[in-house]
Amino acid sequence: MTSVVSSEPSESGSQTLTISVGPQHSGSGHMRLIIEMDGDIIIRASPDPGYVHRGTEKIYELRNIIKNIPVIERPAIIDASNLNHAYIRAVEELQGIEAPPRAQYLRCLLNEMNRITSHLYWLSIFGVFLGHTTMFMWPLGDRELIVDLQEKLTGARITHSYIVPGGVRRDLPQGMKEEAIKRTQYLEKRLEEYDKIFFENPIFTARAKGVGKLSRDEAVKLGAVGPALRGSGVDYDVRKDEPYAAYPELDFNVCTRQEGDSYARSMARIDEIRESCKLIRQIVQKIPSGPFRRKAPIVVPRGESYSRVESARGECSVYLIGDGGDKPYRLRFITGSYRNMAIIAPVLIGGHMADMPTAWWSIDYWPVEADR
Amino acid sequence: MTVKGSIKAVADIWTAYYSGLRHLFHRSYTLRFPEQRLVVEKGYRGRHLLHLDRCTGCGICAWICPEKCITIVPRGERWYPQYFYGRCCFCHFCTDYCPEYALEETVEFDLAEYTRDRLVWSPERLARPPAGKNDKYVFSVETPRGASNIPRVGAKPEK
Structure with a gap:
């Protein structure tokens, strides 16, 4: 190592x-x-950083807006639809079109499922690096339930390419509503078991509580985003503070914790999984009828647009410049992990080397997403 | 340690035992591939099925393909797409953008091959309907190697 x-x-x-x-x-x-x-x-x-830098921002300039969709998803394939959503919102803003309400709900549905799978994937890695093999197996197993739902909705398990300019590619399939309610309820029950076996485990609490402290002021000053920021007591969530898609019509809480240590950051994510389960149930029950896709041209009109969404690792923003062709003139793509790179040093400094895995993995830094 | 603390510690140990024992009866998440195979539902974005009678060879699929894995090849007087599955990312934008509905998603997902040239799927190979769910395992669709000694139901040998 x-x-x-x-x-x-x-x-x-x-x-x-x-x-x-x-x-x-x-x-x-x-x-x-x-x-x-x-x-x-x-x-x-x-x-x-930089070991997995692939120059995607340059690649985006060489491909038309539809061909860009699979590449946009590649930096974080377990959280693909959130990154894709940020990009598509920027494109739609320039094109001056808006997706139909049903499509907005379907986008939110996939985003929340991606948030759950991403957090469960993080939890399994977090567990295994703390030497808790059970917490490696369980979340990865339970993640399959949601991945199967994603497959049912989009046809692909991880890189969905589901959100396109003008709407989404497929309608809600038959039986999805019942299945989504059943599986999210099961997942919530499982989260209680996770609490018993892992989050209330005295060995885990001794290793995580008070480790990797990040104060509220420092988190704000360094520009932390996502659960790493909310674990320090700042209730900043793009879904609430700058609502997009169907989120203004949905009822959910921003999950914050005050302590600012590794335990708080972990629990902020677990609370988010619970909120996402509730959101999925709300979406499948509230979803309006109507078209799910509208015709959209394959062209980026002249102009600039900026969009941001709340991805699983924090705010993801896209700044797009169009020159009237079918390819973006420039696409600046900033992800949550990139912003959270600033808090790595303050979280680690002052701690023991043995506490390094706990503090480090509680940030949920995803190098591929940060290097892009 | 206090009496209360000791009782809690013992209870916690039994929670772990209970949890572990209960998972003996839990359904397994994994499959013993290749004996058992994942059954994917219709709508899964697996390999493509090409309807030769509908395809006009217009080339929109090759134009929209993000990975440039489609080549339009001549067959007599007509032109058809040929796929290189070494590059395909299964986004199925080609299926979405086909104006003649000549392309279709299938549930066939295990396309592994031993050689690179076997990953090139000719229009004729793409036009074959996918194997049924009850078929016995073959390593790939029509590979005459390895586990494919088990004959596939209804499979015709390639000339």
């Missing part, structure tokens, strides 16, 4: 050790963390 980079005396005369965590993925994700330690205490931490 680690390799020693250097071992030299620090300014105070004490011997410090600089080690490199990563970039081979075994605890760091596909990135490198350069950590300087004094004894067991981390005194300096600097992330070294």
